[in-house]
Amino acid sequence: MNSTDTSHPDYFHKVVDCQWACPAHTDVPGYIRLIAQGQFTEAYMLNRHSNIFPGILGRVCDRPCEPACRRGRVEDKPVAICRLKRVAADHRDDITDLLPQAPAKTNGKKIALIGAGCASLSVANDLLPLGYEITIFEALDTTGGLMRTNIPQFRLPPKVLDEEINYIIDMGADLKTSHRIESMKDLLAGNDYDAVFVGTGAPRGKELKLPGRYDADNIYIGIDWLESVAFEHVKEIGKKVLIIGVGNTAMDCCRSSLRLGATDVKVMARKPREFFKASAWELEDAEEENIEIIVNHSPKEFVIEKGKLVGMLFEQMEYDIDEKGRIDRGKVIGEVTIPCDDVILAIGQNNAFPWIERDIGIEFDEWECPVVDETTMMCSRDGIFFGGDSAFGPKNIIWAVAHGHEAAISIHKYCNGESLQERLPRGVNLVSQKMGLHEWSFSNDYDAVSRRLMPHVDLLERFKKIDIEVELGFTAEQAVEEVERCLNCDIQTVFTAKLCIECDACIDICPVDCLTMTESGDEDDLRRRLTAPAENKEQDLYVSAALPQTGRVMVKDEDLCVHCSLCAERCPTGAWDMQKSEISIPYAKDEAALTASRLAARG
Amino acid sequence: MSYIAKPKVSHPSVPRNELGLFKRDYEGVVSTLCAGCGHDSVTAAIIQAVFELGIEPHKLCKMSGIGCSSKTPAYFLSQSHGFNSVHGRMPSVTTGANAANSDLTYIGVSGDGDSLSIGMGQFAHVIRRNLDMCYIMENNGVYGLTKGQYSATADVGTTAKKGPANKQMPIDPVSIAIGLGATYIARGFSGAKEQLVPLIKGAIMHKGFALLDVISPCVTFNDHEGSTKSYAHTREHFHQVINADFVPPSEEIVAAYEEGNTMPIRLHDGSKIVFRRVDKDYDPTSRAAAFTFLRDSVNAGEIITGLLYIDEETGDMHDLSGSIETPLSKIPYEELNPGAEELANLMDRYR
Numbered sequence: 011m012n013s014t015d016t017s018h019p020d021y022f023h024k025v026v027d028c029q030w031a032c033p034a035h036t037d038v039p040g041y042i043r044l045i046a047q048g049q050f051t052e053a054y055m056l057n058r059h060s061n062i063f064p065g066i067l068g069r070v071c072d073r074p075c076e077p078a079c080r081r082g083r084v085e086d087k088p089v090a091i092c093r094l095k096r097v098a099a100d101h102r103d104d105i106t107d108l109l110p111q112a113p114a115k116t117n118g119k120k121i122a123l124i125g126a127g128c129a130s131l132s133v134a135n136d137l138l139p140l141g142y143e144i145t146i147f148e149a150l151d152t153t154g155g156l157m158r159t160n161i162p163q164f165r166l167p168p169k170v171l172d173e174e175i176n177y178i179i180d181m182g183a184d185l186k187t188s189h190r191i192e193s194m195k196d197l198l199a200g201n202d203y204d205a206v207f208v209g210t211g212a213p214r215g216k217e218l219k220l221p222g223r224y225d226a227d228n229i230y231i232g233i234d235w236l237e238s239v240a241f242e243h244v245k246e247i248g249k250k251v252l253i254i255g256v257g258n259t260a261m262d263c264c265r266s267s268l269r270l271g272a273t274d275v276k277v278m279a280r281k282p283r284e285f286f287k288a289s290a291w292e293l294e295d296a297e298e299e300n301i302e303i304i305v306n307h308s309p310k311e312f313v314i315e316k317g318k319l320v321g322m323l324f325e326q327m328e329y330d331i332d333e334k335g336r337i338d339r340g341k342v343i344g345e346v347t348i349p350c351d352d353v354i355l356a357i358g359q360n361n362a363f364p365w366i367e368r369d370i371g372i373e374f375d376e377w378e379c380p381v382v383d384e385t386t387m388m389c390s391r392d393g394i395f396f397g398g399d400s401a402f403g404p405k406n407i408i409w410a411v412a413h414g415h416e417a418a419i420s421i422h423k424y425c426n427g428e429s430l431q432e433r434l435p436r437g438v439n440l441v442s443q444k445m446g447l448h449e450w451s452f453s454n455d456y457d458a459v460s461r462r463l464m465p466h467v468d469l470l471e472r473f474k475k476i477d478i479e480v481e482l483g484f485t486a487e488q489a490v491e492e493v494e495r496c497l498n499c500d501i502q503t504v505f506t507a508k509l510c511i512e513c514d515a516c517i518d519i520c521p522v523d524c525l526t527m528t529e530s531g532d533e534d535d536l537r538r539r540l541t542a543p544a545e546n547k548e549q550d551l552y553v554s555a556a557l558p559q560t561g562r563v564m565v566k567d568e569d570l571c572v573h574c575s576l577c578a579e580r581c582p583t584g585a586w587d588m589q590k591s592e593i594s595i596p597y598a599k600d601e602a603a604l605t606a607s608r609l610a611a612r613g
Numbered sequence: 614m615s616y617i618a619k620p621k622v623s624h625p626s627v628p629r630n631e632l633g634l635f636k637r638d639y640e641g642v643v644s645t646l647c648a649g650c651g652h653d654s655v656t657a658a659i660i661q662a663v664f665e666l667g668i669e670p671h672k673l674c675k676m677s678g679i680g681c682s683s684k685t686p687a688y689f690l691s692q693s694h695g696f697n698s699v700h701g702r703m704p705s706v707t708t709g710a711n712a713a714n715s716d717l718t719y720i721g722v723s724g725d726g727d728s729l730s731i732g733m734g735q736f737a738h739v740i741r742r743n744l745d746m747c748y749i750m751e752n753n754g755v756y757g758l759t760k761g762q763y764s765a766t767a768d769v770g771t772t773a774k775k776g777p778a779n780k781q782m783p784i785d786p787v788s789i790a791i792g793l794g795a796t797y798i799a800r801g802f803s804g805a806k807e808q809l810v811p812l813i814k815g816a817i818m819h820k821g822f823a824l825l826d827v828i829s830p831c832v833t834f835n836d837h838e839g840s841t842k843s844y845a846h847t848r849e850h851f852h853q854v855i856n857a858d859f860v861p862p863s864e865e866i867v868a869a870y871e872e873g874n875t876m877p878i879r880l881h882d883g884s885k886i887v888f889r890r891v892d893k894d895y896d897p898t899s900r901a902a903a904f905t906f907l908r909d910s911v912n913a914g915e916i917i918t919g920l921l922y923i924d925e926e927t928g929d930m931h932d933l934s935g936s937i938e939t940p941l942s943k944i945p946y947e948e949l950n951p952g953a954e955e956l957a958n959l960m961d962r963y964r
């Protein structure tokens with residue numbers, strides 16, 4: 011292998027597993043350390059910098075960071091990254107003075123954002139401080155999109171939503187609620203806007219066209235039903251409810267049903283548990299509320315008697331799963347009717363753009379998704395951008411935020427006649443954390459505590475009203491313990507080959523055997539020859555230049571390093587050092603600063 | 614010295630030995646030696662060797678004198694017995710311990726100062742007794758603990774970090790041991806564990822006195838240019854005479870050794886040491902050959918390493934003194950001490 015090029019911004023970024031996995035690249039270890047120091051406001055602002063909605067996301071983020079978290083490989087449970095975000099939000103001081111502000115004078119460029127969901131709000135957040143005039147068109151009479159209409163209030167209180175959305179709107183967006191855009195053609199015809207961003211989500215719940223579907227009233231589409239619940243158009247449901255599908259929407263439907271009077275709620279899954287779409291923690295929360303999840307039942311027919319829904323007929327399935335974990339199509343081994351009063355269909359969402367004409371240069375693919383560039387977020391018609399669920403189908407809030415940041419950069423560049431493809435690169439900056447012979451600027455010791463359990467409102471109490479938030483947030487004691495579980499993956503082990511005297515001190519001390527000095531070789535060969543086998547190929551090997559005395563190389567398997575600093579402490583020559591890597595992710599404001607300096611240089 | 618202990622977290626794939634223990638179970642407290650000290654590497658090699666041999670920690674005893682090297686038993690095998698004795702006196706304390714309890718495995722750790730200056734007399738006599746122990750001399754050419762004075766192994770011309778060059782002739786522990794009749798003599802280097810670990814395993818399993826002279830650089834006082842015990846100098850002049858692989862009794866010799874170039878030697882417990890000669894003409898069972906070879910290599914400025922001599926025939930201290938099989942410590946006190954009356958009877962016989 012060649013020696014590793016650590017100057018590439020992705021190398022050390024990848025070591026920070028959570029930050030790498032976060033679509034918006036939130037500086038997780040950075041904010042966790044701030045929480046550890048009691049600097050909640052700073053922790054909140056660091057979050058806000060990249061993910062915009064720390065209070066919202068600290069409760070309901072899909073948290074791709076957690077399955078990626080190193081702690082989950084070292085022990086079994088990752089750091090409670092998401093709920094620590096909530097700790098920062100819960101304990102922050104008033105931050106209004108710290109928020110970015112729109113300049114007194116706008117720059118004269120007008121941008122239309124369609125939809126007031128998280129995607130559009132992210133674009134507004136990034137462009138308002140740069141002087142853009144932002145108009146948001148929203149079909150409903152309120153903001154937030156699915157965050158408000160579909161995520162139940164017992165998971166996300168409206169107060170939290172309002173607060174964080176208002177931070178953005180109050181910067182000076184022109185919000186036009188109850189203003190559905192019915193025709194893209196008409197909107198463009200006026201030539202009123204320099205650019206248009208489409209953040210209208212994936213609003214169509216999937217249908218299940220089985221016999222009986224339209225013969226009774228008590229059959230609902232999950233996302234529509236949740237919206238009706240949110241707006242209090244629906245206030246009750248029958249005693250026995252079946253939820254079809256086992257994704258996250260299903261989890262919200264079943265838990266909402268319990269709060270509207272259902273006593274027997276079954277979630278019907280076609281496949282075995284390991285193929286469920288719902289996140290493990292959502293399943294856990296539902297099962298805590300005594301939701302029954304029934305596997306291997308494929309819906310066949312709605313059973314209607316005298317125009318009334320009385321049950322649902324299912325085929326009982328059996329599957330073969332091969333050694334690679336792939337499931338076959340299954341075979342039917344029986345049939346069963348399960349009685350019920352209501353059925354909620356929660357089997358997915360589709361994009362739908364009936365209001366975008368097909369002859370205006372916006373191309374769509376065979377699934378009715380617009381053709382969108384993944385870097386620039388621009389569609390096939392110049393000056394029109396997409397983001398969030400509307401761009402590539404249903405994802406989640408944090409993806410919508412990430413799309414928003416990128417779209418904001420593109421819109422800025424588009425409005426300034428700059429190339430959308432030539433974007434500021436990411437960067438990495440390294441700073442040594444050594445404070446003394448054995449002292450580091452961070453808490454380098456490994457704390458063996460296990461993941462703290464989120465305290466919940468008592469089971470009897472929580473069903474009394476639909477908007478009782480179930481999670482109470484970590485107690486101060488829990489937060490103090492949980493922050494220490496973070497392994498500070500951004501404090502990198504940085505090696506300088508020419509200083510190494512090959513004394514073996516680092517290799518002997520490393521608790522997880524991740525260091526080896528050996529003859530170089532190709533990657534597969536090296537991976538086998540290390541002190542401990544390096545089987546996780548998703549994690550890189552850090553290979554040094556040839557060592558001065560023997561010409562061997564130092565190899566570090568990044569997989570399980572706990573960033574304890576002992577290698578650097580035991581190194582007599584400082585060949586190993588612990589350096590904090592700061593990954594710089596460019597935002598629209600950085601591009602704008604560059605534009606300004608370019609214009610200034612031109613005079 | 615680090616402020617934090619080595620975290621109790623391990624790579625998920627770490628193996629267990631035949632006792633079901635992990636290597637980490639053989640560790641001691643965190644080292645207080647200078648970062649980069651060769652002695653820490655020897656500690657790691659000892660841990661590896663004892664782990665691989667599957668020795669029960671409570672059946673082992675660590676002995677030492679005074680010096681940085683002599684501190685190291687604190688850094689391995691926390692669950693074993695140990696005695697940190699007086700400067701240069703580890704051999705006699707070990708002799709006493711072994712005389713009383715021959716059931717234990719004895720590992721002594723000493724330094725070039727501890728063994729060859731103040732302890733020279735004890736060192737010579739423990740060899741003469743062929744005490745069954747593994748004696749590891751961590752050789753750095755200086756008195757590390759007392760801030761780097763030349764020791765008896767410092768070569769002529771060696772310069773200290775500051776001050777004049779050494780003019781006195783060095784004592785070579787390996788030559789001395791050959792001369793005095795030691796029955797297992799090896800030299801290793803703290804920076805070459807793949808060689809050192811099998812040498813330690815052989816030394817532990819050998820019945821009789823096993824000397825392991827380990828070049829173990831003192832990074833703080835003797836790792837500069839002008840030192841002949843530095844990492845760089847040792848690497849440059851390192852010469853492997855013989856590779857010795859340790860094969861436990863339960864294992865067949867499976868490696869494809871080159872015919873005529875290897876020599877298996879059976880140890881008393883059925884394990885084997887397989888020599889792979891790097892120098893074709895070398896005979897590790899000939900004391901005279903070893904002596905000549907060593908003298909020539911010293912003249913050539915080479916640091917000869919490997920298992921240089923082995924003699925599995927000569928009996929250890931207990932054989933030589935005809936003591937009984939059962940360790941004295943296992944004999945009930947009444948039997949061991951027949952009482953004043955019996956002593957009087959015995960004395961009477963000599964009157």
Ligand SMILES: Cc1cc2nc3c(=O)[nH]c(=O)nc-3n(C[C@H](O)[C@H](O)[C@H](O)COP(=O)(O)OP(=O)(O)OC[C@H]3O[C@@H](n4cnc5c(N)ncnc54)[C@H](O)[C@@H]3O)c2cc1C
Nearest residue numbers: 125127128129149155156190191210211398399405406407
């Ligand atoms: C039940 C459910 C639970 C979920 N739970 C989570 C969760 O816990 N965590 C998570 O991260 N994600 C969750 N998601 C996904 C998440 O809500 C979405 O990915 C996210 O809201 C997408 O944001 P968006 O801005 O792209 O679109 P949306 O949130 O869908 O917002 C689109 C907005 O555009 C408006 N609009 C649509 N068409 C027009 C038009 N023509 N003119 C004007 N306005 C229009 C809509 O009224 C809406 O307000 C959940 C989704 C569902 C369905």
Ligand SMILES: Cc1ncc(C[n+]2csc(CCOP(=O)(O)OP(=O)(O)O)c2C)c(N)n1
Nearest residue numbers: 680681682700724725726727755756757758
């Ligand atoms: C009786 C006595 N004399 C002198 C000393 C001082 N002393 C302590 S350690 C040491 C030399 C240690 O050298 P070495 O055995 O080579 O150990 P190193 O520190 O080099 O590993 C001396 C002379 C002492 N502790 N006790």
Ligand code: SF4
Nearest residue numbers: 028079080496497499
């Ligand atoms: S241990 Fe901390 S820094 Fe590392 S991946 Fe987990 S949360 Fe991120």
Ligand code: SF4
Nearest residue numbers: 520571572574575577
């Ligand atoms: S910081 Fe160094 S010693 Fe600690 S786990 Fe990582 S590589 Fe090993």
Ligand code: SF4
Nearest residue numbers: 647650681757831832
């Ligand atoms: S003084 Fe020398 S021998 Fe002693 S601990 Fe430091 S480096 Fe090792």
Ligand SMILES: [Mg+2]
Nearest residue numbers: 724725753755
């Ligand atoms: Mg010494």
